[in-house]
Amino acid sequence: MARKPLIAGNWKMNLNHLEAIALVQKIAFSLPAKYFDKVDVTVIPPFTDIRSVQTLVEGDKLLLTYGAQDVSAHDSGAYTGEISGFMLAKLGCTFVVVGHSERRTLHCEDNDTVLAKTKAALKNGITPIVCIGEGLDVREAGEHVSYNVEQLRGSLAGLSAEDIAKVVIAYEPVWAIGTGRVASAADAQEVCAAIRATLGDLASPDVASGVRVLYGGSVNAKNVGEIVGQTDVDGALVGGASLKADEFATLSAIAAGGPLP
Numbered sequence: 001m002a003r004k005p006l007i008a009g010n011w012k013m014n015l016n017h018l019e020a021i022a023l024v025q026k027i028a029f030s031l032p033a034k035y036f037d038k039v040d041v042t043v044i045p046p047f048t049d050i051r052s053v054q055t056l057v058e059g060d061k062l063l064l065t066y067g068a069q070d071v072s073a074h075d076s077g078a079y080t081g082e083i084s085g086f087m088l089a090k091l092g093c094t095f096v097v098v099g100h101s102e103r104r105t106l107h108c109e110d111n112d113t114v115l116a117k118t119k120a121a122l123k124n125g126i127t128p129i130v131c132i133g134e135g136l137d138v139r140e141a142g143e144h145v146s147y148n149v150e151q152l153r154g155s156l157a158g159l160s161a162e163d164i165a166k167v168v169i170a171y172e173p174v175w176a177i178g179t180g181r182v183a184s185a186a187d188a189q190e191v192c193a194a195i196r197a198t199l200g201d202l203a204s205p206d207v208a209s210g211v212r213v214l215y216g217g218s219v220n221a222k223n224v225g226e227i228v229g230q231t232d233v234d235g236a237l238v239g240g241a242s243l244k245a246d247e248f249a250t251l252s253a254i255a256a257g258g259p260l261p
């Protein structure tokens with residue numbers, strides 16, 4: 001099954017709402033409509049920027065989408081500081097990142113939490129981008145494939161095939177995030193192929209062939225072409241390079257197959 005590439009820019013805790021407007025305007029200016037037939041492009045700003053991005057995207061009828069970096073597992077109630085899937089849906093979010101390694105590590109999120117958040121996203125019609133990835137110790141021990149398969153199984157445990165068909169998976173080796181140390185294209189393909197095979201076990205080969213599997217970790221305009229050229233890599237979750245309009249637009253255009261903007 002042909003899968004349309006997805007380039008998702010995770011801004012992490014960067015840019016206020018005014019800076020967000022400026023960045024989205026620049027990206028949109030650099031990526032005319034013709035690119036969006038061949039690539040989906042989404043920006044993932046901090047919560048405080050989402051309403052401004054929504055106003056811009058809807059007002060100017062931009063073709064890029066936007067999402068959030070996290071979602072509560074709960075619908076509403078006494079959960080100070082949390083943001084629900086219902087709230088994000090009302091803001092027009094298409095995607096939400098779930099289980100990013102920074103949340104798993106810094107906020108002690110385990111697979112059960114990631115699963116609950118994935119369900120909360122799906123319940124509200126938002127596509128979860130479910131992140132998995134091994135640390136350097138696991139990679140050096142040569143256990144990265146089994147580690148990622150286990151993390152994926154835990155993060156999707158009990159979901160129906162119908163729900164699995166609606167998720168995006170992002171493979172992000174922790175040692176490659178923000179380090180400039182990108183996995184080789186072969187490394188990315190090895191794990192993304194194992195992810196797809198596992199999705200086949202959890203749902204069906206047909207479902208697995210339609211799910212987009214992204215790579216993340218020091219992706220930029222120079223390396224994105226080789227990475228998304230791999231059979232089982234359907235795009236990228238981009239951190240640092242997504243904060244630079246020119247570079248993000250260029251790598252999105254490369255994922256679309258060109259030409260360069």
Ligand SMILES: O=C[C@H](O)COP(=O)(O)O
Binds near residue numbers: 176
């Ligand atoms: O969500 C994005 C990833 O953590 C990758 O970040 P990076 O591109 O800055 O390495």
